[in-house]
Amino acid sequence: MTYDSCALQNELPFLEIDHVDRIFPTKEGDYIAVEDVDLKVNKGEFVTLIGHSGCGKSTLLNIIAGLDRATNGGIILEGKEVKSPGPDRMMVFQNHSLLPWLTVKQNIALAVNRVFKHKSKKERNQIVEEHIDLVSLRPAADKFPREISGGMKQRVGIARALSIRPKLLLLDEPFGALDALTRGRLQEQLMKICEDHALSVVMITHDVDEALLLSDRIVMLTNGPSAHIGQILDVDLPRPRHRMEIVNNPSYYRMRGELIEFLNRQKKDKVQKAKRNVEAVVSRGKIEKVNLNIGFIPLTDCAPLVIAQEKGLFAKYGLEVTLSREKSWGAIADGVREGRLDAAQMVTGMPLAITLGMEKKEPVAIVTSLTLSRNGNAITIAKSVWDAGVRDLVSLKTYIQAQDHRPTFGMVHPASMHNLLLRHWLANAGIDSQTEVDVVVIPPAQMVSNLISSNIIGFSVGEPWNSRSVHEGLGYIIATDLDIWNGHPEKVLGVRADWAKEYPNTHLALTKALLEACAYCQPEQNREEILGIICQPAYLNAQSIYVRCGFNSPYRKGSGENLYLKDFNIFLGDNSPNRSEHLWVMAQMARWNLIPFPSNYDQILDRMLDPKTYIRASEDLNLPVAPVSLAPIVLADGEIFDPSAPMAGLPNSTEIREFVGDRQLV
Secondary structure, eight states, rough: OOOOOHHHSSOOOOOEEEEEEEEETTTEEEOOOOOOOOEOOTTTEEEEEEOTTTSSSSHHHHHHSSSSOOSEEEEEETTTTSSSTTTTTEEESSSOOOOSSSSSHHHEEEEEEHHHHOOOHHHHHHHHHHHHHHHOGGGGOOOOOOGSSHHHHHHHHHHHHHHHHOSSSEESSSTTTOOOOHHHHHHHHHHHHHHHHHHHHEEEOSSSHHHHHHHHHEEEEOOOOOOOOOEEEEEEEESOOOOOHHHHHHTHHHHHHHHHHHHHHHHHHHHHHOOOOHHHHHHHHTTTEEEEEEOOOOOGGHHHHHHHHTTTTTHTTTTTTEEEEEEEEHHHHHHHTSSSSEEEEEEEHHHHHHHHHHGGGGOEEEEEEEEEEEEEEEEEHHHHHHHOOOOOOOHHHHHHTTTSSSSEEEEEESSSSHHHHHHHHHTTTOOOOTTTEEOOOOOOOOGGHHHHHTSSSSEEETTHHHHHHHHTTTTEEEEEGGOTTTEEEEEEEEEEEEHHHHHHHHHHHHHHHHHHHHHSSSSSHHHHHHHHTSSSTTTTTOOHHHHBTTTBBOOEEESOOOOOOTTSBOSSSSOOOOOOOOOOOOOOHHOOOOOOOOTTTTHHHHHHHHHHHHHHHHHHHTOOOOOOOOEEEEOOTTEETTTSSSSTTTTTTTEEOOOOOSSTTT
């Protein structure tokens, strides 16, 4: 049984947990057990739910089984809504639930006879016998439950579940009460059964090692009440799996550490919640939405979000935040667009891209109230390219012209500064990034592996991936963004416009917490402490040696040149959503045919940029408010962008069109 998310991403999900809430009425008011749980499970996939007691795991499994109904949302299995229990789903509990007056064979036969009434007695007996052998219970077939061990009882429960040929197997801590030796044997039998029969499984466990051994994905649930999905871990260990082999896999302890870190963080959050200070209690009374799921990418400049979490700044302003580590900027965009994420750290052009419906996506209006960071990127070329004599743009152009194919560069998202600055930089040497080279989207974490496999000759990305390639002797940094546009906006806070309208006080509290975190991240004396925090498994999961460069130590380009760039990562300065800067982004996206340039750009920027929330947050924090400026932007090469004439200098072929795609902008 293998799970290939790329191959399955365009297929309808086998099981869909569609924005499920479960609310229980109590004397003290409604108790929200689980809130807005949204998950898709593919056929043949083994998914495990993990989390502390009280996080709604069993509630969720009961809803999938049809033993309970969601208050909001629902369960879709193979295109049909689940409204009640059925033989297409079979549940195995920690308590085996065998009838004590029936033998092993009779307990299994009870299920078979009930479901397969249309089959002959001979056929039903054959099914029973097959499943007795499947779980190796032949010597105990005629024994009663009191006469067999706990492990055998669990095998009877599994055999009974499988005997009715369920489409989905649901396991509620099936091995929790067993000794280690018995549990290990049953885990191996379960894996073999699942692989032989291509079973789809959703399992609950508290055992991190069990989850890693059995699962294709592990879904981590936050604390209750209002428990929701906090993080999803893809378990990319090869199958078939054996416990003594997977522990030697280089990824095993990284993933294990990530799970334990999440669980420890939930435990810590629970303690912090009990000790919430008076200010948080007062603030919460003004906030419309307390529990927030905020997306981020594990890069050095996610520091403000991490510090706001770890230093209790979200809690200070009455927010209970789960930071969701996402795999790609595309996943961030989809998460906010679809409402899975309340807010996110975004690349600068992403609010505009989502608002305009770039890449043929449905337009959804996005608002940004805060610039989270400036600078922090670099352009790295492969060692083979460096060894071929490439040291600057001139030699790079010569190298490209000598190739018999179009070389490829990687960047992280079409609307990112990585993409726009890379293309601008190449254009300075007369290298056409639309005809002479290919520029493709690669998630940050996959940049180095693509460089190693020679899929790309270079990339533009944030840290720590440039520094890692230098440290491992794989590439050289040929330029930093300070060589192209020093002080450019890099990451911004993004929320849906309808979300900001519905939760204005929450939006203000979020902006204040992150702005205060930006202020903490800026001083050099705090950087060493911050380095230790952001490198933890829950965040970057990286060695600090890769992250230090440019953050709190000289920046190594790999060519023997060390630069101390104190401005390489800027977190506090002009944190306003600057109109001129976003207009430059819009013009560049049009220049490279990512969007038609909208003639009503002023209207779009008026709706997208929220300086009022930024100003109020700054004033509440006694931070200076950056003055509004419409001054021209001067890049390092001397090019001047005049915001009063954004189309000046753009190619004549650039399409100009009035944007009417978003109902909120019409």
